[in-house]
Amino acid sequence: MALSANLLMPLQKRLGHQFSELSLLKQALTHRSADSQHNERLEYLGDAVLGMVIAEALYQKFPDHAEGDLSRMRSTLVRGKTLAEIGREFDLGSVVRLGPGEMKSGGHRRESILADAVEAIIGAVFLDAGIEAAKKMLLNWYSERLTTISPIALKDAKTRLQEYLQGRQLNLPDYAVTDTRGQAHNQTFTVSCQVQGMASVVAKGTSRRKAEQAAAEMVINALNAEGAKI
Amino acid sequence: MALSANLLMPLQKRLGHQFSELSLLKQALTHRSADSQHNERLEYLGDAVLGMVIAEALYQKFPDHAEGDLSRMRSTLVRGKTLAEIGREFDLGSVVRLGPGEMKSGGHRRESILADAVEAIIGAVFLDAGIEAAKKMLLNWYSERLTTISPIALKDAKTRLQEYLQGRQLNLPDYAVTDTRGQAHNQTFTVSCQVQGMASVVAKGTSRRKAEQAAAEMVINALNAEGAKI
Structure with missing residues (x-):
């Protein structure tokens, strides 16, 4: 053409x-x-x-x-x-x-x-x-x-990853807490995140939510490094 | 001041x-x-x-x-x-x-x-x-x-990660092949990379070298996401 x-x-x-x-x-x-x-x-x-x-x-x-x-x-x-x-x-x-x-x-x-x-x-x-x-x-x-555009209401890493995968008819990520350390108000959570077709990623955080967000961020970084632009 | x-x-x-x-x-x-x-x-x-x-x-x-x-x-x-x-x-x-x-x-x-x-x-x-x-x-x-500057002789991910860690007196990354699949000329290597103080990362590649580079790249991305600028 x-x-x-x-x-x-x-x-x-x-x-x-x-x-x-x-x-x-x-x-x-x-x-x-x-x-x-x-x-x-x-x-x-x-x-x-x-x-x-x-x-x-x-x-x-x-x-x-x-x-x-x-x-x-x-x-x-x-x-x-x-x-x-x-x-x-x-x-x-x-x-x-x-x-x-x-x-x-x-x-x-x-x-x-x-x-x-x-x-x-x-x-x-x-x-x-x-x-x-x-x-x-x-x-x-x-x-x-x-x-x-406004600084509030921007989407977090888990949401962005989920939307990216849904847009490609892929399964949702599988998050699992694999380890918890420390006491009540000073805990470290280790979370694994498995995305279809990718090696699993492990991240830590002071709450389950933070560890999951960190893991989602790692997966997004890995996908972006391959040109995904999430 | x-x-x-x-x-x-x-x-x-x-x-x-x-x-x-x-x-x-x-x-x-x-x-x-x-x-x-x-x-x-x-x-x-x-x-x-x-x-x-x-x-x-x-x-x-x-x-x-x-x-x-x-x-x-x-x-x-x-x-x-x-x-x-x-x-x-x-x-x-x-x-x-x-x-x-x-x-x-x-x-x-x-x-x-x-x-x-x-x-x-x-x-x-x-x-x-x-x-x-x-x-x-x-x-x-x-x-x-x-x-x-020249397009050749740029440092690969493993080298950059190693130099970054050495500059901070941290241990070198620990790479290990955790899985190998497929036959002679069509293999997939799974490699884990453990860096002191970080959750371990897992990556795949068609050779051990490629899988290690991919894992190093993921660690670099995670560190950069925290402001490291490697």
């Missing part, structure tokens, strides 16, 4: 950026399965640009919040799920170039292809017109999300 | 940035143990600015390298160890404001306080003069490191 001007014109309108170098946009929409000139390097760049723009926006919007709150909100705004939503808002699914093997892929693969294309587009805009243009566009894309 | 102009003048010269708002630099040099106006929010911002500037510099310098190589080099350039080195080059140890409890802290704590102050200074410069000024300064700071 070639990307014709007929397709790219309305897309640029939706994105809010008119490219000087249209080849950058084409590359951003090219999955590695489709062509050797694919979007992975642009995705790497876009991820960093997005991270900075959102970091600054939250810094300015929440002058009284600690670094931890800002970091959590940033994670929420830049994670794969949010990026895939944005990709759907721009109807990227209809313009992303995929190789024959990927054409039929659905669900999770599809989500991550959309999220990666969104990051690649950000990288492409940055190369095409610089950081200020990329920032202006991103603040537009995120204007509603930045208005509604 | 107040930060006098006598101290801040030569520091600004070393950093290569003259602040319009000197209070930003003062805040960047203030650890949370010293004052409620501390540097954690600036550190959060500086981390994002640094990430973007280094991401772009590597993108431009290595036009033929894949995203994975660029990401690994970026991790090396922005990790705590590198930032602490930069902090020592600027002699930040003599100007960082610490609370009484932290004054005596040595080793690891000291390293991470320096690294955090470096990130906070980056955030402060960004607020003081914008992204282009911050970028120019950072490319100066990193000019030698960006010249010498």
Whole structure:
């Protein structure tokens, strides 16, 4: 599938950026399965640009919040799920170039292809017109999300892991207390967390809840290290 | 300890940035143990600015390298160890404001306080003069490191974990194969990795080496999630 001007014109309108170098946009929409000139390097760049723009926006919007709150909100705004939503808002699914093997892929693969294309587009805009243009566009894309996000009510690790697994029709994690040490108000709980298809993980905490959250966080880190973007 | 102009003048010269708002630099040099106006929010911002500037510099310098190589080099350039080195080059140890409890802290704590102050200074410069000024300064700071870095010879997870633990006088990790499945050329190895003071971690791989690397990576992720910056 070639990307014709007929397709790219309305897309640029939706994105809010008119490219000087249209080849950058084409590359951003090219999955590695489709062509050797694919979007992975642009995705790497876009991820960093997005991270900075959102970091600054939250810094300015929440002058009284600690670094931890800002970091959590940033994670929420830049994670794969949010990026895939944005990709759907721009109807990227209809313009992303995929190789024959990927054409039929659905669900999770599809989500991550959309999220990666969104990051690649950000990288492409940055190369095409610089950081200020990329920032202006991103603040537009995120204007509603930045208005509604709040430091409270962010989801904890167990919830995020559960939702991730449910979205992929996998079994829920199996948490089990494997050890308890210490006395009444100074206990250490050891909890194992088993996720379908993964080696089990063990974590400690001063309460069962904390140990479970820590274990879920470890599983999320391991999945993210493999590109899951939870 | 107040930060006098006598101290801040030569520091600004070393950093290569003259602040319009000197209070930003003062805040960047203030650890949370010293004052409620501390540097954690600036550190959060500086981390994002640094990430973007280094991401772009590597993108431009290595036009033929894949995203994975660029990401690994970026991790090396922005990790705590590198930032602490930069902090020592600027002699930040003599100007960082610490609370009484932290004054005596040595080793690891000291390293991470320096690294955090470096990130906070980056955030402060960004607020003081914008992204282009911050970028120019950072490319100066990193000019030698960006010249010498190469996608090969980056350290693997086991090596990084070992060096981290040695630097803290902790025992080396204990790796053990707990299970082997499958036949000759299609085996799955399960390896446990036990680090002093942490719950053990279990990982799988198609070779013992890969399983050990995966386990080391999980431990590193868990330590980084607690702020270790390995």
